[in-house]
Amino acid sequence: xxxxxxxxxxxxxxxxxxxxxxxxxxxxxxxxxxxxxxxxxxxxxxxxxxxxxxxxxxxxxxxxxxxxxxxxxxxxxxxxxxxxxxxxxxxxxxxxxxxxxxxxxxxxxxxxxxxxxxxxxxxxxxxxxxxxxxxxxxxxxxxxxxxxxxxxxxxxxxxxxxxxxxxxxxxxxxxxxxxxxxxxxxxxxxxxxxxxxxxxxx
Numbered sequence: 001x002x003x004x005x006x007x008x009x010x011x012x013x014x015x016x017x018x019x020x021x022x023x024x025x026x027x028x029x030x031x032x033x034x035x036x037x038x039x040x041x042x043x044x045x046x047x048x049x050x051x052x053x054x055x056x057x058x059x060x061x062x063x064x065x066x067x068x069x070x071x072x073x074x075x076x077x078x079x080x081x082x083x084x085x086x087x088x089x090x091x092x093x094x095x096x097x098x099x100x101x102x103x104x105x106x107x108x109x110x111x112x113x114x115x116x117x118x119x120x121x122x123x124x125x126x127x128x129x130x131x132x133x134x135x136x137x138x139x140x141x142x143x144x145x146x147x148x149x150x151x152x153x154x155x156x157x158x159x160x161x162x163x164x165x166x167x168x169x170x171x172x173x174x175x176x177x178x179x180x181x182x183x184x185x186x187x188x189x190x191x192x193x194x195x196x197x198x199x200x201x202x
Contacts, residue, residue: 026126028158029166030138030148033130033196035112038121039152043107046124050149050160051076051110053142058082059093059115066099073108076148080139081176082115083132084199088180088189090116097121110150112157114139114195124150126157130196134176134189141169 004010011017022040027033039047051074056062062079065071077096084090093115100106106123114132117125131137138159142148147160159166180186191201 024152024155026150026152026155026157028149028156030112030142030157030159031129032138033194034128035126035130035157036128037124037126037152038117038119041122042124042152045107046110047152048150049076049110049124050147053078053144053146053148055142055144056080059091059096062096062111063099066096066103069103071100071103071105071109073105075109076150077109077111078139078142078148079111079113079115080133080142082113083129083134084192084195085189086114086132086134086176086179088178088185088192090195090199092116092118093125093127094118094120097123097125110148112139112148112150116195124152126150128195129157130194132195135194136170136173136175138166140173141166143169 022038024037024039026035054075054077056079059079059082062077082091093113100109110124112126114129115127117127129139133140142159149158149160178189193200193202
């Protein structure tokens with residue numbers, strides 16, 4: 001048996017670094033197949049949050065708004081069409097999260113996306129929302145000002161709009177033209193599975 005010479009680094013089960021794991025999967029009517037948040041980086045006051053949606057159809061649109069001071073406390077930044085199919089390739093959303101932190105509002109604003117995050121992300125940033133917008137997932141039906149309810153301890157994320165209204169929006173929804181129509185990325189976008197299934201070519 002090898003002796004642990006650094007128990008403050010390599011911790012045993014009786015002395016965990018934190019009472020809960022770093023990542024958690026959320027589910028709800030906004031992400032029926034799941035979404036992922038790094039809860040270890042979420043401020044305690046943001047663990048339960050409800051705010052008005054601000055809709056952006058790309059990472060670039062969202063970054064422009066954040067840097068332009070157009071995002072206010074209590075809002076939920078929604079970045080969609082950045083998932084495996086919509087990106088294509090499930091683009092990494094560190095820039096908007098860093099911009100929110102740089103603006104000093106990361107304890108007042110949430111960010112949700114069908115894209116992904118890196119390990120450097122901090123704040124209430126929820127990615128991998130599945131199904132993605134490009135597949136007509138619920139995130140595609142969110143409109144400006146809709147209320148989004150996030151409860152990380154309860155592992156839920158919900159779009160606070162009635163089922164009848166969502167059904168109408170779903171009926172009216174039409175797929176967007178792909179961003180890339182030739183080459184390997186076009187093939188990937190056509191064949192890729194959901195983020196919930198690993199975003200692999202089927």
